[in-house]
Amino acid sequence: MTAPHASYVVALTGGIAAGKSAVSRRFEALGIHVYDADVAAREVIAPGSEGLAAIAAHFGTDVLDASGQLDRAAMRQRVFGNDAERRALEAITHPRIRTWLHERVRADRGPYCMLAIPLLAENHQHYQWVDRVLVVDAPESVQLQRLVQRDGIDEALARRMIERQARREQRLSLAHDVIENSGDEAALDKVVVELHARYLSLAQAKG
Incomplete structure (x- = not known):
């Protein structure tokens, strides 16, 4: 399917508890719509x-x-x-x-917009029309730790939740850009600002 719009579209994905919401919030704070x-x-x-x-x-x-x-x-x-x-x-x-x-x-009437699609790797054949893919990545050990803390569950259940999703390698194989998010959330600020500048430039070139 070809792109049905004039806007530049970035698909945002990542494994469970990798930090997609934290990244989404930062793009939204810069005035970008995240659907x-x-x-x-x-x-x-x-x-x-x-x-x-x-x-x-x-x-x-x-x-x-x-x-x-x-x-x-x-x-x-x-x-x-x-x-x-x-x-x-x-x-x-x-x-x-x-x-x-x-x-x-x-x-959407912004310079570009984002689609937050947790299961992009599982359904990427339906999203060939997006312009770019941004993957938020974290090691499985970090995902496990965050899931246990966030959802108050045991490690066995957290592991099963991670295993039900696409493998990390599958997501990374789709990525044009990767945010490595295993550390402090505040470190995302600088990375998102840099990507925002890149996407503005790519959108302008496309458009």
Whole structure:
């Protein structure tokens, strides 16, 4: 798919607890819009949406709670360990998430914009139209430590969460730019300012 917009688009990705949110916040502070696939994932199945109606039609209304919203715990149980059901759910949500992101990019009037896509490595064939990929990277030992602290979980569960994602090498193979984020969060400030200048220059050259 070709780029559906005039703007320059940077896809931001990284493993769980690598520091994507910290990087996003810094680009937003510089006036850049960051459109988040996780936000899209909630919006496309909000009560009254086509996405939620499609889920109820496929899985039955027992995956909805009393208020008519998706019962995420019930849905997780349905798809956990069941590849066919997981693929059915993804077939409903993923195209809608991509459409949501396309629409935001099309309407964006900034010099460039960013898409925060945690599972880019798993779905990169659908995002060939982005101009550049920025990967936030941290060693697995750092991810583990942050996950245990952040989510209050044990190391075994944290390890399973990391293993469910694409391998670090897969993400890095897509990267045009890499932010190595194993240290103090304050160190991100300088790196983001430098990348921002680079992206402004690339966007201007494109545009």
